[in-house]
Amino acid sequence: MTNATTGAARIIRTVQKYGGSSVATADHIKRVAGRVAERRRKGEQMVVVVSAMGDTTDDLIELANAINPTPNQREMDVLLHTGEIVSSTLLSMALDALGVDAVSLTGAQAGIKTDAVYGRARIADIDATRMERELAAGRVVIVAGFQGISEDFDVTTLGRGGSDTTAVALAAALKATTCEIYTDVPGIFTADPRVVPEARPLRDIGYEEMLELASTGARVMHARAVEVGAIYDVPILVASTFDASAPGTLIHREMTMEQGNKVRGIAHQDKIAKVTVRGVPDRPGIAAQIFEPLAEAHVSVDTIVQNASVERLTDLTFTVAPGDLPRALEVINALMPKIGAREVVSAPDLGTVSIVGTGMASSPGYAARMFRTLFDHNVNIDMISTSDIRITCVVGSAQVADAVRALHAAFELERG
Numbered sequence: 001m002t003n004a005t006t007g008a009a010r011i012i013r014t015v016q017k018y019g020g021s022s023v024a025t026a027d028h029i030k031r032v033a034g035r036v037a038e039r040r041r042k043g044e045q046m047v048v049v050v051s052a053m054g055d056t057t058d059d060l061i062e063l064a065n066a067i068n069p070t071p072n073q074r075e076m077d078v079l080l081h082t083g084e085i086v087s088s089t090l091l092s093m094a095l096d097a098l099g100v101d102a103v104s105l106t107g108a109q110a111g112i113k114t115d116a117v118y119g120r121a122r123i124a125d126i127d128a129t130r131m132e133r134e135l136a137a138g139r140v141v142i143v144a145g146f147q148g149i150s151e152d153f154d155v156t157t158l159g160r161g162g163s164d165t166t167a168v169a170l171a172a173a174l175k176a177t178t179c180e181i182y183t184d185v186p187g188i189f190t191a192d193p194r195v196v197p198e199a200r201p202l203r204d205i206g207y208e209e210m211l212e213l214a215s216t217g218a219r220v221m222h223a224r225a226v227e228v229g230a231i232y233d234v235p236i237l238v239a240s241t242f243d244a245s246a247p248g249t250l251i252h253r254e255m256t257m258e259q260g261n262k263v264r265g266i267a268h269q270d271k272i273a274k275v276t277v278r279g280v281p282d283r284p285g286i287a288a289q290i291f292e293p294l295a296e297a298h299v300s301v302d303t304i305v306q307n308a309s310v311e312r313l314t315d316l317t318f319t320v321a322p323g324d325l326p327r328a329l330e331v332i333n334a335l336m337p338k339i340g341a342r343e344v345v346s347a348p349d350l351g352t353v354s355i356v357g358t359g360m361a362s363s364p365g366y367a368a369r370m371f372r373t374l375f376d377h378n379v380n381i382d383m384i385s386t387s388d389i390r391i392t393c394v395v396g397s398a399q400v401a402d403a404v405r406a407l408h409a410a411f412e413l414e415r416g
């Protein structure tokens with residue numbers, strides 16, 4: 001990412017992001033303006049990224065589908081990016097009303113260049129020239145989140161929840177002192193508080209741990225925002241817009257010395273589906289033959305397990321999002337004659353529960369404790385997958401909530 005340096009010493013530069021619920025009404029926007037104005041008056045340079053107001057994005061999607069059930073992706077992105085433009089202009093007006101000089105910028109105006117993959121574009125580069133100029137002029141810069149512009153000057157969006165990624169990428173490009181993500185919850189919890197009432201917000205968490213939590217079910221942060229934060233070493237504070245007394249959670253480089261050897265959080269997914277291809281001939285290239293067509297059909301495959309083969313036949317099992325199951329089965333059924341497997345079976349009603357924490361890797365005790373806890377609560381484990389800092393069990397969908405609660409208690413996460 002390009003970066004124009006300010007040269008000015010000791011100026012605090014802050015990127016803040018406010019989610020849809022934080023800018024849901026005119027009053028909400030005025031409140032956000034008050035908070036931004038306060039920081040600006042203290043002398044901080046402020047860049048503020050906003051999401052669309054409330055459920056605007058969902059409403060726009062619904063509207064598009066009512067017109068055309070398969071809307072053109074390019075037009076869809078142009079439509080959806082307007083939501084963030086509305087909130088950015090209104091916040092600028094609210095700051096103006098408080099006597100604070102501000103300017104709203106679309107993603108394109110802010111210099112956010114992306115590839116041309118509509119609906120889930122990736123940021124390629126940020127030309128911060130315009131933003132630097134506005135900051136140097138003393139203005140608060142308000143950037144419409146979740147959007148950019150392709151090489152061909154087509155508007156793109158970064159995918160649902162993408163304003164987080166805008167904020168962290170801007171913090172990296174502008175070499176901001178801090179990046180603050182304001183939302184309607186007081187931080188990253190040890191588990192989903194709707195499932196576990198004893199869950200509590202973490203004071204801090206490492207990028208890797210946060211990525212594992214985000215990709216296995218904790219939906220507070222856009223996973224790609226955490227990736228960008230990790231690459232550019234941007235500390236990210238996730239905090240509540242509404243509860244100023246809550247300190248929030250700092251996502252940053254891990255401090256293993258203090259937090260090692262601990263499960264940090266329990267993530268879960270309520271619904272996933274499983275596909276098993278039975279009696280697959282065990283020959284080189286067979287996995288590629290199965291998974292390449294799945295990738296081409298944009299089926300995103302999660303856990304994969306291949307059993308040890310018996311008499312040169314093996315079983316291959318993988319999980320997918322329930323919405324992708326019909327497409328996955330279509331692909332596999334079409335492949336059956338070619339790969340010569342015996343049969344395909346699927347199960348739609350599964351979920352996952354994961355324990356996450358650095359320091360688990362070196363210690364087999366965590367896996368044993370997890371499995372014992374699930375057994376004690378009569379939860380059958382369907383599949384197991386692990387990374388260095390995560391253990392995930394696939395279980396029946398109906399047992400996910402019980403499993404999360406049991407594990408939260410077993411690993412004593414209610415204690416600070």
Ligand code: ASP
Nearest residue numbers: 051057146160161162163
């Ligand atoms: N407004 C978009 C969405 O609802 C992007 C965002 O909120 O970050 O997904």
Ligand code: MG
Nearest residue numbers: 020051052057
């Ligand atoms: Mg939103």
